[in-house]
Amino acid sequence: MGPRSIISSGTGALAIFLQKLLEVDITTSDFDDEEVEDNISHNCRVNGISPVLPHIRHSWGDNFQITDPDWDLVIASDILLYVKQYPNLIKTLSFLLKSYKIKDKKPGSTGSDVQLPWPAFLMSWRRRIGKDDDALFFTGCKDAGFVVEHLGSRVYCISLKKTKNAEEDTKATI
Ligand SMILES: C[S@@+](CC[C@H](N)C(=O)[O-])C[C@H]1O[C@@H](n2cnc3c(N)ncnc32)[C@H](O)[C@@H]1O
Numbered sequence: 001m002g003p004r005s006i007i008s009s010g011t012g013a014l015a016i017f018l019q020k021l022l023e024v025d026i027t028t029s030d031f032d033d034e035e036v037e038d039n040i041s042h043n044c045r046v047n048g049i050s051p052v053l054p055h056i057r058h059s060w061g062d063n064f065q066i067t068d069p070d071w072d073l074v075i076a077s078d079i080l081l082y083v084k085q086y087p088n089l090i091k092t093l094s095f096l097l098k099s100y101k102i103k104d105k106k107p108g109s110t111g112s113d114v115q116l117p118w119p120a121f122l123m124s125w126r127r128r129i130g131k132d133d134d135a136l137f138f139t140g141c142k143d144a145g146f147v148v149e150h151l152g153s154r155v156y157c158i159s160l161k162k163t164k165n166a167e168e169d170t171k172a173t174i
């Protein structure tokens with residue numbers, strides 16, 4: 001199974017849950033803020049994850065600390081509250097997905113039957129904000145060259161546009 005990253009992890013609850021459930025290689029990320037990082041580390045430790053999950057401080061739109069992102073799946077939940085930040089968020093997603101180098105080997109299976117393109121951004125979003133505001137995010141993603149798929153239950157998959165052959169090559173079971 002390939003490495004995954006969770007952006008804007010907040011308390012780290014989703015990352016901790018996924019790591020404990022699936023034992024995936026997860027990196028957390030959130031604002032460039034020491035207290036947020038310390039809080040995620042604390043939550044890892046009290047949940048029996050030691051060493052704590054790797055963490056990258058990153059505010060959307062800023063340069064990432066690394067130049068070669070290697071995460072086949074970028075995951076987030078509940079992050080579309082900040083409408084003015086959508087262009088920065090899309091800039092970060094563009095970097096993470098467009099700089100990813102497709103490898104020969106497909107990411108492995110976790111036993112689920114859900115097929116996802118890779119690299120991909122998987123996001124859940126339920127909160128209601130201003131009418132149609134969240135649509136601005138999805139339009140911005142399409143304008144940036146992404147394909148947006150609603151997988152159901154307000155879970156969205158955002159991935160790069162691909163040629164038909166490339167699409168066959170880069171579908172993997174997560
Ligand atoms: C509502 S919380 C959701 C936290 C977590 N994803 C969850 O579902 O529990 C929104 C998260 O987005 C992060 N966030 C907001 N603006 C951000 C920005 N400009 N750059 C990076 N993270 C940001 C916040 O720090 C916070 O962790």
